[in-house]
Amino acid sequence: MADVTMVAALNQALRDSLRTDDRVLVFGEDVGRSGGVFRVTEGLQDEFGDRRVFDTPISEAAIAGAAVGLAFAGWRSVVEMQFDAFSYPALEQIVDHVAKMRERTRGRVDMPITIRMPAFGGIRGKEHHGESPETFFVHTAGLKVVTPSTPGDAYRLMRLAIADPDPVIVLEPKARYWAKADARLDLDGPGIGEASVVREGDAVTIFTYGAMVARCLEAADALDEHGVSVRVVDLRSLSPLDTETIARCVRETGRAVVVHEAPRTLGLGAEVTARIVEEAFDFLEAPVRRVTGYDVPYPPAALEHRYLPSEDRIVGAVREVVGY
């Protein structure tokens, strides 16, 4: 157990994956020589050489496309999209090939590709540096999508993603990159597809992920002082979603709030709500509230705090649902 940042945990996960499997490659823009704009890949090129850890031209589509070709040749690519919005130029390759190739070849060609990207907002970044692209990937059959909320989670999920025979999108909550936590960096813990209850409570369940987990926990503590017992679930695996845990928590608490940074319309909260209705309708005692980013472009730094779900907004939604 040591105090580590998420950046350090991710770096260790990449290091251990490169060590344990010599078919693993790490490439993308600025990940080699400089170690990445967030230093997640720092030192990897020194340790594993520039054949396994290398910089590419600024060509997101070709980065994803090359990973597909490398998979045909038996390599496991871990590629970086430098920021959330910069994955958009690669969408055609990701949707048409990365996600579909295994099915198109009837399982003859696996796509063990990991696409990592710093995601979500909260760091006063410029436009296109604070986007929450999960909907694009979660809606795309054939992909798995995970996002860690702690260093320990980050280590484990990255290792599992790289070892997975299917393509996994890893959304790294950049706002939590530098937050330290006491973490065991190993593979024990919930896997891809498993959500977990990170705070017990029986009056309402907040479903969230990424950087919002920490904020929801604060909101839950604040509510506790006013006698509202809030359960918090870190969904963690956005695709596949852990419908069972979602349904169980609603059956047990009867009320739900979903919190995410992405715009509300067709954000993950819509899917979580739909599954709650499908699986736990009879137990639902109040409408599900969505505390999310708004249906407008991600705002400039000066307004970021007014756009992202705040503790106040979360508390307000919980009170509303509990008081329904």
Add this chain to the structure above:
Amino acid sequence: MADVTMVAALNQALRDSLRTDDRVLVFGEDVGRSGGVFRVTEGLQDEFGDRRVFDTPISEAAIAGAAVGLAFAGWRSVVEMQFDAFSYPALEQIVDHVAKMRERTRGRVDMPITIRMPAFGGIRGKEHHGESPETFFVHTAGLKVVTPSTPGDAYRLMRLAIADPDPVIVLEPKARYWAKADARLDLDGPGIGEASVVREGDAVTIFTYGAMVARCLEAADALDEHGVSVRVVDLRSLSPLDTETIARCVRETGRAVVVHEAPRTLGLGAEVTARIVEEAFDFLEAPVRRVTGYDVPYPPAALEHRYLPSEDRIVGAVREVVGY
């Protein structure tokens, strides 16, 4: 009133828009000389010349990007993406610029851009020719998204889309291109943002759009014979969604089914369900059922009918909801 196909209605809408506004341009792959693979733009180049109606190289990103530049120069572009999946290479331009430019320039530069594409499945097409990309566009703030279900609708929505100061994605249900209907080709009727009840009923409401509208109407008739009174709502405007009509219908019928071709997870049905829960929770007497494509890649032609919502599946879901 004349019997026209949707292709003819769309062609007429483009013709009338080109006639009434000399800043309107129509361009894309194969839309000029040949009149488009579905002949939607047939004859336009002959009538308006190859300066206003022209073929482009196979460059979807540049087609969308050029439309942005043309908007700065005061032109209204109507561009075609030859098929649903072929809009993916343009996603970065659409999300980062087409959708955001007005907001980024504080309203100083409008983006009166219409992006049309044959969409959805049902024509035994090859892979990548039967996709339902609406989620990508509906989730993107700054875009409007419409899809007609009849020739009359198609004419009106296309005219309105082209006249709109904001970017509009027009998803043309290719399976209905050749279906004839008695249609008045004019601007009277519900506009962008307005859903409409296309069949009255009081036991349950089916929310659907595009090619599924006709199928849901058939299912509704079949159910009628068994004494189940089904209301059918053509959402038509997928963004903005007509939340008011959705909520009103659920308040009146107490039960709802959503039908679309797109994969279930984060398909539009999720958002419709979430809004129903937010706006009409107390009136909802049964879980909302989603009859949709499955969470797998669009299948080969031979399995298409097993993938798309069938009359049987729709009837089954309605029975389930009504019997709940």
Add this chain to the structure above:
Amino acid sequence: MASEPAHRRGTEPLRVLAPDGTAVDDPDVGLEPDELRAMLRWMLLARRLDRECIALQRQGELTVYPGFEGQEAAQVGSAMALGADDFVFPTFRELASAIVRGVDPVQYLAYHRGTWHGGPYDPRATRFGPICIPVATQIAHGVGYAMGLALDGARACSLSYFGDGATSEGDFHEAANLAGVFGAPAILFCQNNGWAISVPTDRQSAGEIWTRAEGYGFPGVRVDGNDVLAVYRVTREAAARAYAGEGPTLIEAMTYRIGAHSTADDPGRYRDDSEVDAARASDPIVRFRAWLESEGHVDGDAIAAWDEEIEAEVLAVRDGVVSQAAPPAEWMFDWTYADPPAEIDEQRREVLRG
């Protein structure tokens, strides 16, 4: 008076045989007489098979089919030039290359039968990638594969096919540039058949495609795509460069799409027949056959014998295709993920309930 296809103007392509079949350069490309005969036979089989597929589509036995008549030399010549370890990433129009590489045409045609998409055949076993429809996307696959070969130190290369229209896509550019930067053993093989559906090559680009290579730092060559010996030679040389670690090569093979873009297309709406007539005058099969006959490698009897064999082979393919039934519905769910998540199993059950 027949007008030359526009894309034929500009730089003269490399040639071994003139359209009339006379050699204008050393015709010894390193093939034995029986290999040369096999080359012609592949071209004859390919054309006959292509026409059968169009007939099958008309009869409702295939969905939309993209014919390749006129491109037999470009496909057969390039496919024969590759070694057994080389890997091809095709578009949707390389049936001729596929059969030369050993892909079972019946399995291949499952794609157009609509019974499966992607790679109905085994891409690994045949070293022939899945049919690829999103224009130009397969080029990056070929380059990535080649990067993998280099990492393994393998003495092999990849070849990605693409059309003239595909060169307008960003994917062509990014993949070519990537190949140059990493010196990947990749062959970028463009079949310039003059048309991209209804758009002629001179409206697709104002430059010549082969000249793009310089901007990526590797050689580009324009070859007469209807001259099977020339195609064979330049592809062979490109492969030799790749094996020797000298990096990628861009080949622009000038050929012509004699037929429609696909069975769903009507070229009468955008193309002047006189252009097609002019193109027919440089038919790749006529040309190569004339040279083989002048060299005494084949004669009418040999070809008549082949025609009979080919007829039988093609009818066998037809029987195989028409007997292909729809796969079971559960196949939709079987390969999306290595281990399907709960909701997919549930949806699978939903389908089986009917």
Add this chain to the structure above:
Amino acid sequence: MASEPAHRRGTEPLRVLAPDGTAVDDPDVGLEPDELRAMLRWMLLARRLDRECIALQRQGELTVYPGFEGQEAAQVGSAMALGADDFVFPTFRELASAIVRGVDPVQYLAYHRGTWHGGPYDPRATRFGPICIPVATQIAHGVGYAMGLALDGARACSLSYFGDGATSEGDFHEAANLAGVFGAPAILFCQNNGWAISVPTDRQSAGEIWTRAEGYGFPGVRVDGNDVLAVYRVTREAAARAYAGEGPTLIEAMTYRIGAHSTADDPGRYRDDSEVDAARASDPIVRFRAWLESEGHVDGDAIAAWDEEIEAEVLAVRDGVVSQAAPPAEWMFDWTYADPPAEIDEQRREVLRG
């Protein structure tokens, strides 16, 4: 021993002035002495302003800021070469061009202040497009705008700036090819500053960027980007071609990024200082000033006077920037749509409730 930046190898760029300021070609580019003086003054102002912005960022008054020290000649020379009706589509690094084109630096810096994104200034009034971060996407905007100019028969052109790294994006390629096909009056202006964050140009592409133009069917030219007169001349010629309906031009201006990629970047992790030293030896301001002095157009006193004015101007900008407060929260909702749908109004109210 200082090592030349790698991207300086290869084809010699066009030059008017040698690094020491002596003319190696006809220095008369068609500018009057006072225009030449203005040119130097813009470069001096730009550098001083750039350094102030870095200071402002360090003091927490700006968010991440991308400096352009070393690129003053490329930006000032190209911006001055354009006519009033021409339209610029910049990247995120063209503050020098922006002020030359008349953009208010305080409004421009609202972007880096984080109080607004996109075009805080009026792009139409200034004919200077919004700051563009998604690499290479603005090139298609410039080409589309130019197509619009041609349709209007206007005697004007567009100029899109982009970096060496941007040339690896598919968007560069698609836009350039489109410009060629339509003969659009567009200037594609690449500032090759040797680096794309941590990746040197020779790892970005194995070819020379200017040579790509041939593949698109229009002229490409490589110019010394630290030679303001040469930059002015080639841009002027490109604009003249555009006005005359002769189509696009690709300009590769060889310059150097003296500073970090941005205030968030530490070049020490990937770049050898000796390279920077070598680059400083061809400082664009030193070069031009030396020539102007040798011609007797300026002297130390004049420059000393400018320095005082510039100091005052820059301090005024600083005051303007630091006094910029956060905009009201409702601004988030005011311009997404011309007429906002119900849910946006509702969300607007939600925010105002707090």
